[in-house]
Amino acid sequence: MPTSELHDRPALLEARGLSFARNDEPIFGPLDFALHAGETVLVEGDNGAGKSTLLRVLSGLLAPTEGEIQLHGEPLTLANLSPQVALLSHHNGLKQELTAIENLRFAAGLHGMRQGLSSVSALAAVGLDAFGDVPTRQLSAGQKKRVALARVLLAPVGLWLLDEPYANLDRGGIELVNRLLETHAHRGGAALITSHGAYAYTSGAPRRIALRPSDSRVGVGA
């Protein structure tokens, strides 16, 4: 999609002067950026730069200290955000005692299911079709990440907030994430992903937001 066409429509998510401080200690910001439908934006920063905190603020779990976030041009609240966002955080949100399929069925019950997908096909999409009946406890860290990605894929939402989606994944897994992000962008979804730079987002040239710890210098470039 050409960039000019993208920016004619109102932004899916827009942050203005967004900053967050914990106990008066600045974590990030102020940040200004917009996320449009069909876009994938990479948030880059070193460990401790506030990437995860930014995602938690954008998901509505934390209230920003200053600035505002707009969703489709309206101020963000948990009530208007939750039907539109899927968050993949450091914790995968999977129950160790349940099998991969049971975890996904529960997620589908809680968040709803994307049309044309099922728990089984979502698991197949992340390459774990043979592991559906294995308790999550017995899966490797990378496989758990894949199950969590299947959960994100399953949710009928337009906005993905993925915290370190590449962590623990092998080469095939990294390609899988890139492929999922590309498909998601093609059907009009948007994604904000974080990375500390060790894993490269290879396909296309996503916009980047650079975060630096306790510092207000923010670079937004192509």
Next chain:
Amino acid sequence: MKPGSTAAACAALLRRDLVLVWRRRGDALTPLLFALIVVALFPLAIGAQVDTLRHVAVGIVFVATLLAGLLALDTLFRGDYEDGSLEQLVLSPHPLSLLLACKIAVHWLTTALPLIAISPLLGELLFLDPALRTLLPLALLLTTPLLSLIGAVCVALTVGMQRSGMLLALLVLPLYVPVLIFGAGACNAAQMGLPFLAPLLWLAAGLVLALVLAPLACAAALRISIS
């Protein structure tokens, strides 16, 4: 793109929590065994004097139930907090208070209901007055959901802290005291042949109030705890 119905979400949560309890059924039995052991130790310590035991039976059963509930309380949100499921619950498009009410319901069903089921046995171990055989389970049936609901609010407040067990006990015990007084008080009054309906009605009123307010308070407290 439309999320599923709230009823479906509640059903999914109920099913998941019940399956989880079943998969960890050894842990789920702990409060039950705890109450049984506490009650069984009293006759050994006091001696098999029927009158003495009968006199304190109601109190012992109530205190054992309360402490067993306290033992199980910390597990209510702990697992979900640690593996990130709680974030997912907060981010779901459904009312958080309703989802939490489902969690509390499962918790009550799996920790308190078995205790009520064995309460006749607990009473028998302490030579409980035969006149109280139906009243004791009934009083527990009104008391334990109230304890679960009040306890859930306190757990929601403390779940973000490491090793919050002591703080939780300090927070929750003063709130449990009135419930204990009314519940055990009704049984004691009945044992002495006094009218016992009023304390039970107070408990019922408190339960109705807690059913409405506790899930809302829980939701607000959890939102603070995870931020």
